[in-house]
Amino acid sequence: MQIHVTCPSCHAKFKVSEKFAGQTGPCPKCKKPIQIPEANQEVVIHAPEDEGAKNAEGVSTLKPLEREEIEASPVGIVLIIAICLVTVAATFFLGRMSGAEPISPWLVGAGALLLGPPIAVAGYGILRDHELEPYRGGPLWLRATICGFVYAILWAVYAYLKGGLLDGEVEMFHLVFIGPALLAAGGVAALATLELDYTSGVIHYGIYLLITCCLRWIAGMPLY
Structure with missing residues (x-):
């Protein structure tokens, strides 16, 4: 021994x-x-006794909890792709139809509002903590709508700063200060509404910014 x-x-x-x-x-x-x-x-460590329900043979009848995995259905994937294609096509034709005339700020704002919830839902599916029970259905869309609304408001704040304080001229120097502030606010919005951690919240808002900036470029608008 x-x-x-x-x-x-x-x-x-x-x-x-x-x-x-x-x-x-x-x-x-x-x-x-x-x-x-x-x-x-010497200390001998014994395995804990199983005090749960057992069958006639003394074997535990309890089953471990299984985490429910959410998988995107083929229909959902096709629907998302279709929405993306329609959005890109509509943005392209809108930009061509407006010609040299700038697109109405009200129309741009409406687009930012409409894009917010679906982008928020898609980003949540990617960035959420998979160890936690996810939001689904109505609660998810309600939170995503609030989050998307805040994201659109941040675009409005940027537009106000650009037109009201910077006379429509935004330089990279300005973005060094404005960009981090907007990202911080967007991260807080995702943290409060979708319960993402702060870093994931900033990335979530960054996805929204990236998509909306790409659509602005397709429409012939300045990126910033």
């Missing part, structure tokens, strides 16, 4: 024969003296 020993100085673990029980000797690693415990002093 062997005795399990842990050196109190270097925490090295090793085994010695029971004939050395109770004796003092040097640690094989750090060479400091250690006391070999008696064989009856």
